[in-house]
Amino acid sequence: MLTSTLCAAVSAAGLGIAALTAYRKRFLAATRIAAFSLIPIGLVMTGVIDWVTNIVFKPTVWAGFGLLALSFLLFMLSRAVERRRGGIGARKDRKAAGGGTPDAVAPDASIPSLGAGRTADRPAGKGKAPQAAGAPKDDFSDIEAILKKHGI
Template structure:
């Protein structure tokens, strides 16, 4: 009830200002002022003002907003700590995982396959002496295909 009275008073004051502006022959400005002055009483008549005052003046609503803000702050702190730690796990766990990854790969795994009966020194000598014949390359491919049963 009090909010409706306040809205009516604000609208009446706005309409009075609009009338004074129209008296000064500024009709376009008076029309805009009158339009703004009618908004509060229109909101009061539709019941929106009562809903807003009920929302703003209830302590439980503000407690709810406080809890939402607290949850956002806790979430942000958790994300910051997770970034600072470097994701999942501690430094010791990451170092242990890196050590086991390095040990899993054998040292000769990146060396090319030389085929049966060939050594690295023999292939290097053959490469220095003369270029490998194309049929040698195809024999390596044939051996690989036979090994896989193709």
Template sequence: MLTSTVCAAVSAGGLGIALLTAYRKRFLAAARIAAYSLIPIGLVMTGIIDWVTGLVFKPTVWAGFGVLALSALLFMVTRAAERRGGGGRKERRTAAAEGREVAAPGASAPSLGPARPAQRSKTKSKQDSSGDDFSDIEAILKKHGI
């Protein structure tokens, strides 16, 4: 009942401020203030305020939030431990005993083709004999018109 009275007082105060704002010929701002000030009394009339106060002031509800927080914390801790390598030890042991790999056989092979040093050796052989290392940079600058 106290919350209903407080919400009604807040709405009445807001409507008073809206009237003062309208008196100063700021009608758009007055309409916006009136809209905001009608929200608390509307919440009281729909019963949402009673539901929220019942939710906030019950210890069992807070205990439920605590249990949910503990559950979320346990999920995060187990995922972090699994990522650090703590999870899946049995799977790796059985795979090692059977002689097979846990990951795909070609998982560590590069997927971009030949290695970089082989490509560089080709470009070095194409360079002139004076050893000008700036030819690549010059080509890029010429490409962009600089």
């Protein structure tokens, strides 16, 4: 009831301002003001104001909005954690595929830089024996292979 009275007063004030604006020969502005001032009374007459008032002033409605917000927050949190872990079951899929690390995009890309006499998948028994894991390597062999590759 109070909201209906308030909306009627706002509409009456708006129509008064529209009348003063029309008296000053600004008819286009007066028409716009009249259009805006009729909105509150139109909302009261259609029942929208009572519907909004019932939503705003009921605690159960606000509790429902709170539960919806909590649900949305939990959903977004679970999505963020899932993305961070790489998806549901991603570790199981990686282990089942063979190994914990993904394959390189081009696994043979570094073979030319090893030099003409050295290849990564050389059959055993041909050429020199591979060096032991703890033996020092020639630091400049990779650089020499790159320079030879470019013809320098």
